[in-house]
Amino acid sequence: MNLRQIEILRAIIRHNTTVAAARVLGLSQPAISNALKAMEEQTGFALFQRVNNRIYPTAEASIIAEDAEALFDLHDKLERRIKDLRESRAGQLRLVATPPVGYGIVTKSIQKTQALRPKIRTYFDVRRYEGVVNGVESHNAELGFILAYGGKPGLQSEKLYECKMVCVMPVGHPLSSKSEITPRDLRDHHFIALERETRLGEATRAVFEQEGEEFNFSSEVRYGNTACALAEAGAGIAVVDPLTAYSGRFKTDVRPFVPVIPITAYAIWSENRSLSRLARFFLDRVKEVIGELPKDLQ
CATH class of the missing domain: 3.40.190.10 (Periplasmic binding protein-like II)
Known part of the structure; x- marks a missing residue:
């Protein structure tokens, strides 16, 4: 018996007539009767007893229907999963x-x-x-x-998203009074550089070279988070991305850095x-x- 036949068997048991089962499943009554006949031929025994205009399942049919409920539970679960995936609610x-x-x-x-x-x-x-x-x-x-x-x-x-690199420094640092920071402003202060092999580190070095300023750093770090932590601790000034600088994780002063280093x-x-x-x-x-x-x- 295939799943469709089991579904028909289940509907007949629930509704006691082939007419009602046909209506629920969207099939014709002859189609239901033919399916029932085919199922009984395949199983080799009667699935229903006919009394007046109603039919009642035999013990064998009830056993099949009971065992088949697990299949329908699994099918319902699969349908819910498909719906969840379609609506991006699961996965x-x-x-x-x-x-x-x-x-x-x-x-x-x-x-x-x-x-x-x-x-x-x-x-x-x-x-x-x-x-x-x-x-x-x-x-x-x-x-x-x-x-x-x-x-x-x-x-x-x-x-x-597009943004520009900024300068972070300890709260109250002398350079905090400036509206923007240049490479020349950093000449006499401890500078925290981003690692040379990083794209942001290379971009910062290129700006210093463009301005004719020596790239003289006291600390070199791989990540902006580390640079901000050092700046917060008073270990120097850093040029980092604004997402890190304004993350709220560090208590530092932040100022625009020029020339502008755009990042995306x-x-x-x-x-x-x-x-x-x-x-x-x-x-x-x-x-x-x-x-x-x-x-x-x-």
Whole structure:
């Protein structure tokens, strides 16, 4: 007996007539009768007893119907899962981001997504630039979020946000009185540099060279979070991305840095793997969070 036949058997048992069963299933009464006849031929025994205009299941039919309930429960569960997936209410999100985007925009977007879709599971990792690219390339993550993305064959990207590097310093530092900070202003102060191998570190060095200023640093760090922590501790002044500087995790003074170092945040994903409905839903939440950013981050 196939699933459709079992469904017909179940409907006849519930409604006691082939007419009612046909109406519920959207079939004709002859189709129900023919299906019943075929089932009895296949099983080799009677499934119903006929009394007046009604039919009643035999003990054998009741046993089959009872055992079949597990199939219908599984089918209902599958239908609910399909509906959840269609409406992005269930599934898995695998995300990876560099720290500046990950520790603010992405975390808030995860919270928004989970509030709207509580059944989803999120797998989230924060890595340096190369780790984000590799994570998406290897399909360990469906979506990556990154600053200063330079492009790579096999990956698609979408520009999400544009901002400018800023200068962070201890609260009350003498340079806090200035409306903007230049490389020349940093000449006589301890400077915390971002690592040379990072894109933001290279961009900062290029501006110093452009201004004819020696790139003289007292500390070199890989991440903006580390630079801000050192600045907060009074160990120097740093030039970092505004997402990190204005994250609220550090008590520092922040001023614009000139000449302007523009940076852009991107979402990236594999070119040979279309984004799931849930990933697109999450990307919309990311754009909502970006739209709520304060003007200081523009």
